[in-house]
Amino acid sequence: MILITKKGWRYERKDGHSFHFHPNTSALRIKNLSRGESDSLVKFAELRPGDHVLDCTLGMASDAIVASYAVSESGRVVGLESEPILAEMVRQGLKSTVTNRTRLDAAMRRVEVMSRDYRDALPNMKDDSFDVVMFDPMFRKTIKTSSAMQVLKPLANPVPLDQESVQHAVRVSRRLVMLKERLDSGEFERLGFTIVKESSQFAWGVIQKSDVT
Template sequence: MIVTTPQKPSPELVKAAQHLSEELGGRFVLRRQETLTGLRKKHGDESLLVVDPQGLRYYDNAEQPLYFHPSMAYVRVKRLRKGERDPLVDISGCEHGDTIVDCTAGLGSDALVFAYASGPSGRVIAIESEPVLCAVVREGLKTYVTAHEDVNAAMRRIEMRAGNHRAFLEQLPDKSVDIVYFDPMFRQPVHESSALAPLRSLANRDALDEETIRQAVRVARKSVVMKEHAGSGEFERLGFDCAHVNKIAYGVIKPT
């Protein structure tokens, strides 16, 4: 993977790009006046990460780059701001001050809803197994600005971590967090979208296993929640009670 910058970067941006190339095992290349297409052809590499002041843009064979945007999460949070309900918040029992582990962070949409719902005294740890995707979302959460300061603050509170969620859960003490959340749907999106094509090339499509759920139940005080396709059979296989069904469904386990 090539890691580069806009054509006229600041020294700080060059340092940031060099740091990310080391973190992600990429190859830092000075942009100079080269086009992105030219860089890819010159170095024979279709994977390219552009380190921009507004965030990161990741390109592969897709027409559109992958970048961070709160998307529907912003819509959901604006509804919460108006006092409306959110199914995930209700089903999980999320309240101010809660600690949440989002085991399948993806683009950080549900992590943002949790961060807003748990408030300034809450904590959201978002685990993403794919390092490039984790970096794109992590940097986007630091820099993206909405029209609402409380939403911006919620984004800044999310702790993105690259790694294996089962390994993370295994090192947590019993009953040490309030909510553990899984969204395997993210690995197999409901909607086809050319804008999300780079995401699919990065996505980890591994199924959840029983030991991971056992670890989640061990560390959660309130609930373990999973989002899935309705009728997928995953709820029954992993021991979840189906709590909400529409185009998608939520399953929940209440630890004892």
């Protein structure tokens, strides 16, 4: 059930758990970037002002917000979300949430949300439309200590990333395609990504456009 209140939109489940949009980890990541510290997405995607980024699995939009900050007002970030309820909640949150952190709020406002499944959208996109295309599918095993992810999981699309979509993503990208997954998921090997960043929670893999053209 969706509740619309003065504090924003909230999704409530019958078991009493609720979900509302919030910047999540993007707030700390942008704070760190503003201090000159590194961020794995920004580093390995080589994001810079003016870049165009396509986030094929928007979810809570944390990576999209960080990308928006990195590409600045001269760039563009488009987020695809296949689940209509989640897409609308995140769209509303991005445009209405006020954190009183100028950089963070500006980055949120610039993210463009499209309620579309990447499997339908990518085949219809032109070659070299975005500098970077990224995927962050819902992990089959979510982090149990993350209450936000446990509440979000029923709203998210559980379908694994497919090879055809990866091929279209490479075609659509100008520079590279990125995948965030669990290190031991087997998805990087199955889909042809080279792991560039490992951590206990997740890993980043990339396919460089120059390596396949």
